[in-house]
Amino acid sequence: xxxxxxxxxxxxxxxxxxxxxxxxxxxxxxxxxxxxxxxxxxxxxxxxxxxxxxxxxxxxxxxxxxxxxxxxxxxxxxxxxxxxxxxxxxxxxxxxxxxxxxxxxxxxxxxxxxxxxxxxxxxxxxxxxxxxxxxxxxxxxxxxxxxxxxxxxxxxxxxxxxxxxxxxxxxxxxxxxxxxxxxxxxxxxxxxxxxxxxxxxxxxxxxxxxxxxxxxxxxxxxxxxxxxxxxxxxxxxxxxxxxxxxxxxxxxxxxxxxxxxxxxxxxxxxxxxxxxxxxxxxxxxxxxxxxxxxxxxxxxxxxxxxxxxxxxxxxxxxxxxxxxxxxxxxxxxxxxxxxxxxxxxx
Amino acid sequence: xxxxxxxxxxxxxxxxxxxxxxxxxxxxxxxxxxxxxxxxxxxxxxxxxxxxxxxxxxxxxxxxxxxxxxxxxxxxxxxxxxxxxxxxxxxxxxxxxxxxxxxxxxxxxxxxxxxxxxxxxxxxxxxxxxxxxxxxxxxxxxxxxxxxxxxxxxxxxxxxxxxxxxxxxxxxxxxxxxxxxxxxxxxxxxxxxxxxxxxxxxxxxxxxxxxxxxxxxxxxxxxxxxxxxxxxxxxxxxxxxxxxxxxxxxxxxxxxxxxxxxxxxxxxxxxxxxxxxxxxxxxxxxxxxxxxxxxxxxxxxxxxxxxxxxxxxxxxxxxxxxxxxxxxxxxxxxxxxxxxxxxxxxxxxx
Numbered sequence: 001x002x003x004x005x006x007x008x009x010x011x012x013x014x015x016x017x018x019x020x021x022x023x024x025x026x027x028x029x030x031x032x033x034x035x036x037x038x039x040x041x042x043x044x045x046x047x048x049x050x051x052x053x054x055x056x057x058x059x060x061x062x063x064x065x066x067x068x069x070x071x072x073x074x075x076x077x078x079x080x081x082x083x084x085x086x087x088x089x090x091x092x093x094x095x096x097x098x099x100x101x102x103x104x105x106x107x108x109x110x111x112x113x114x115x116x117x118x119x120x121x122x123x124x125x126x127x128x129x130x131x132x133x134x135x136x137x138x139x140x141x142x143x144x145x146x147x148x149x150x151x152x153x154x155x156x157x158x159x160x161x162x163x164x165x166x167x168x169x170x171x172x173x174x175x176x177x178x179x180x181x182x183x184x185x186x187x188x189x190x191x192x193x194x195x196x197x198x199x200x201x202x203x204x205x206x207x208x209x210x211x212x213x214x215x216x217x218x219x220x221x222x223x224x225x226x227x228x229x230x231x232x233x234x235x236x237x238x239x240x241x242x243x244x245x246x247x248x249x250x251x252x253x254x255x256x257x258x259x260x261x262x263x264x265x266x267x268x269x270x271x272x273x274x275x276x277x278x279x280x281x282x283x284x285x286x287x288x289x290x291x292x293x294x295x296x297x298x299x300x301x302x303x304x305x306x307x308x309x310x311x312x313x314x315x316x317x318x319x320x321x322x323x324x325x326x327x328x329x330x331x332x333x334x335x336x337x338x339x340x341x342x343x344x345x346x
Numbered sequence: 347x348x349x350x351x352x353x354x355x356x357x358x359x360x361x362x363x364x365x366x367x368x369x370x371x372x373x374x375x376x377x378x379x380x381x382x383x384x385x386x387x388x389x390x391x392x393x394x395x396x397x398x399x400x401x402x403x404x405x406x407x408x409x410x411x412x413x414x415x416x417x418x419x420x421x422x423x424x425x426x427x428x429x430x431x432x433x434x435x436x437x438x439x440x441x442x443x444x445x446x447x448x449x450x451x452x453x454x455x456x457x458x459x460x461x462x463x464x465x466x467x468x469x470x471x472x473x474x475x476x477x478x479x480x481x482x483x484x485x486x487x488x489x490x491x492x493x494x495x496x497x498x499x500x501x502x503x504x505x506x507x508x509x510x511x512x513x514x515x516x517x518x519x520x521x522x523x524x525x526x527x528x529x530x531x532x533x534x535x536x537x538x539x540x541x542x543x544x545x546x547x548x549x550x551x552x553x554x555x556x557x558x559x560x561x562x563x564x565x566x567x568x569x570x571x572x573x574x575x576x577x578x579x580x581x582x583x584x585x586x587x588x589x590x591x592x593x594x595x596x597x598x599x600x601x602x603x604x605x606x607x608x609x610x611x612x613x614x615x616x617x618x619x620x621x622x623x624x625x626x627x628x629x630x631x632x633x634x635x636x637x638x639x640x641x642x643x644x645x646x647x648x649x650x651x652x653x654x655x656x657x658x659x660x661x662x663x664x665x666x667x668x669x670x671x672x673x674x675x676x677x678x679x680x681x682x683x684x685x686x687x688x689x690x691x692x693x694x695x696x
Contacts, residue, residue, distance in 0.1 A: 051544040152634075166635045196411035196571070198632045201615035205631060223545055226574075226617030230624035249621045265619060267549040269578035272618040272696040274598055278556065279578065281549030285514045301546075343620050 012080075013217045014102065014185045015039035016059050019077030021067055028290040032058045034241040035076075040185065043215040047232030047249070049225060049264075051286055055241040056221050060187040062087070064104050065094050081185070100130045103178040107190035109170035113162040119146070120158025123177045130181050145176040149206060168199035172206065179210060186211075189221045204231060225268060229253055234325070237261050240287055240297035243316055247326040254345035257319050257328040257337050259302045265342035296331065304332040363438050364399035365565045366423070366533055371396045371432035373415070373422045377640055390639050392418040394589035395432075397674075400533075400582075405559070405566040407580035409573060409612070413636060414586040416569045420535045423567070424456055425449065436533070454484060457526040461538035463518035467510040473521055474506040480528040495524040498561075499554060516547035520554065527558065535567045540575060552579055573616050577601055585609045588639055588647045591674055595683035603681035603692035607654040608632075613695045628695060645669050646687070654689060663689065 017037050023030040033055045040046040050056035061067050063079055063086060079086040081102065086094065106112045114122060123142035127133060133141070139158070146154035149172040162170060171191065178186060188207070192200035208231065211218055220231055228235055229249065236246045237260065245258035256262045263282040284301040287293055293300055299309040308331050316329040330336060373393040376386045393415040400406040408416045422429040425441065434441040436452060444452060460466040467476055474492050481488035493503045499520040510518055519539065526534055536555065540548045552575065558564060570576050576583055577597060584594040585608065593606040604610045607630070614630040632651040637643055649655045649667040659667070666688050674686040681692035 051546060168635050197573070197615040198411065198611055199635065201629065201631055202633070205629075224617065225545070225619040226624070229619045229621045230617045253619065253621050264545060267546055268619055269549070269552065269572075269574045270618065271574040271577050271601065271613070271616050272620065272623065275578050278553050279549035281553060282546040283550075285516060285547065286544065345622075 012039035012041050014063065015080045016063065017078045017080065019059055019062060019079065020075035021058050021062055022073050022075050023071045024073060025071060025290075030289045031241050031292065032289065033062070036238070036241070036243055038236050038243070038246070040217040040219055042184070042217055043211070044234070045211070045218040045220055045232045047228035047235040048219060048221045048238060049223065049228055049235060050238035051223055053286055053289055054238040055289075056238045057189050060104065060189055060219060060221055063102060063187060064098055065091075096130070099126055099183075100181045101183055102185040102187065103181070103183045104187040104189065105171070105174045105178045105191050107193050109167070109174045109194075110162060112174060113170060115162055118159055118161055119165065119173050123158075123173070123180055126177055126180050141180070142176075145180055146173065149173070149176045149179075149210075150202070151176075167195055168203065171195060171203055175203070175206065175210070179214070179216075182214060183216065185217045185219070187219045187221070190223070191220070192227070193222070193224070200227075225264065237264075240292050241289065242297065243327075243329065244298065245328040245330070246316070250345075251326050253343045254341065255337060256342070257326065257333040258330040259304045259332060259336050260298045261328075262336050262339060262342055263301070263303075268342075296329070304330075304335055306331070365402045365437060366400045366567065367433075367435040367438075368399070368419075368423060369397045369433040369435075371419060371422055371434065372430045373418050373427060374430045388640050391589050391642060392639060393422060396586070396589075396591055398584055398591065398594065400565055400567060402532075402565055403559070403563055404581045405568055405579055407568040407570060407576040407583045408586055409570055409576050409583060410586035411571060411612075411636065413639065415589040415639070416586050417537055419586075420458070420537055420567065420569050424453070424458060424535065450484075454529040455531050456533045456535065457529070457531040458535045458537060459519075459522050459526045459539045462542050463515060463522045464510070464542075466522055467518060469510055471509070472506065473508055473510070476510075476521065477506070477524055477528060480525065484529060486529070491528065495528055498527065498558070499524045514547075515543050516550060519543060519551055523551075523554065523558070527562070530562075531564070533565045533567065535569065537569045538571065539568075541570070541572065548575070555579070573601075573612060574618075585612065588636060588642055590647065590686065592648065592687070593680075593683070593685045594674070595681075599681065599683055601696060602694050603683075604695060605677070605680035605683070605685040605690040605692045606648075606687045607652050608648045609685075610693055610695060611653065618696070630695070646672050659689065
């Protein structure tokens, strides 16, 4: 991540455009992702923030071709990578990209690793699936990678099974596997949520170092606004399957222009300051994805809501006076901007 | 709530007596081996000599990472797990030696809220059945109480007819809180009450817990791993590592003058939602994972991961960490509160 918190290179490597992924269920249509666009450039970290059910993981799964169709259905959109639309790319070509050019790490490393194969074997398998290398060479590379991600005694640990690893070690092994083929893009879906904070700090430190060495584009998907503040260059805030706001990390935290972003930031208990008063929660609950409210999906919980919010779905509009690429889908962006800041700019 | 059963200690409870006093609490789990002849080959020292006191109406938080023994300590206090040794006194009365009848009465006074509202509510029971169960078990009249309880936690009477799966996570946790409060307890042990909830719901439940404390004069023992939540809600905080408390202090003192290297590492590892501050913060990284509680390191248990031990101490100073287990006492460098580190040195990290 660059020192000033702005994107280092504007040329996108991977971009998702107007993606709509709907799931047809017995209870109704779940619009898990409903017109979402984002992009990420070389060496850049994009944070995608949202609560459970906001659809924050779905676009990443779509990039990896991991959305089950049916029940899933792509209603619209393109996923552009290397001049190709991944949504129309055949399975065989996709397989060459997935794991090699774009890879993904998940929240729970225990369910992402095969319990009956040794760690070293599983990493070597990834290498052999994409490169013409022998078994021995692939194994040797696997051991090197385990060493690179900070696993002590890598040669010995490579011969162990996932259950013999601690949570932090498993996540390191997953990172080793994801980075085995030096991908251009790494999608990290809640990579540290299952880990303790001291281990989280180690893993994020590791990811950052590897990213700096290799210039990997990272998409960090999380519910943790602290993690995003420290690691993202740009942020996308999702609510009910749509992008509520997107901006450079400093603009988003210090000058939010969507009522949901402001509400989220204001509701947090803070480690870094003395408590003054009660917390200011967002009222109500996130909507059921089958019955997303009309107009602005956030209006039933929004202190700024007026009639227009009930009727008209706000567009993700550029915020002219704000930073370069700052967009918010809020009818009352100006009022939100005038409200007391949740996080005071230094 | 008075009962006919004889109380072992009939002394009037002075305001100065803590509501809960825990002394040298130990909970070891045996590790067995052998197929035909099982024999004990060691023990997991989950809680290894924990002492603290909670005053009435206060919130005392125990923080630590997974496996540090914080939840086991909570369960040993309620005797959901039988303590190996040590003393737990509730209003001056020894809990660990109370007979079954007395224990049942004591459980009314000490209730628990669990982390996972999905797992701790019976999916086959309606909310009404769940909330009236405590009254049945203790043979108390419940007429009208279920509706009162629902109102108390911000739910409406119609919710009583529903099943747990019909609720969101936040509402389910409200039902769990209502159940804990059914019998007017004095002490509520909250075991990670908001960890499973979404960010926007957390604040609602934390505020509810605070309101209930004010309204009902509750005392909380708050078990958590999230330091931001603890800084908000606790009056006093104890930090646990590998079965023992390493530092204990008033909330702001702990966060502003952390003296134990583990506390310092914990605080500096928690990301804060403030990008510029995050980029300029001093990080104290610990290496590796916590060691096994079956075979903890000699001397100071944190020394194997301690950044101070690894980077700042001389060979002679280190010897002391290896040989001598540091006691939890006020030290020269610990800013007036107890810290279990030979070389405690207060630092401001946030």
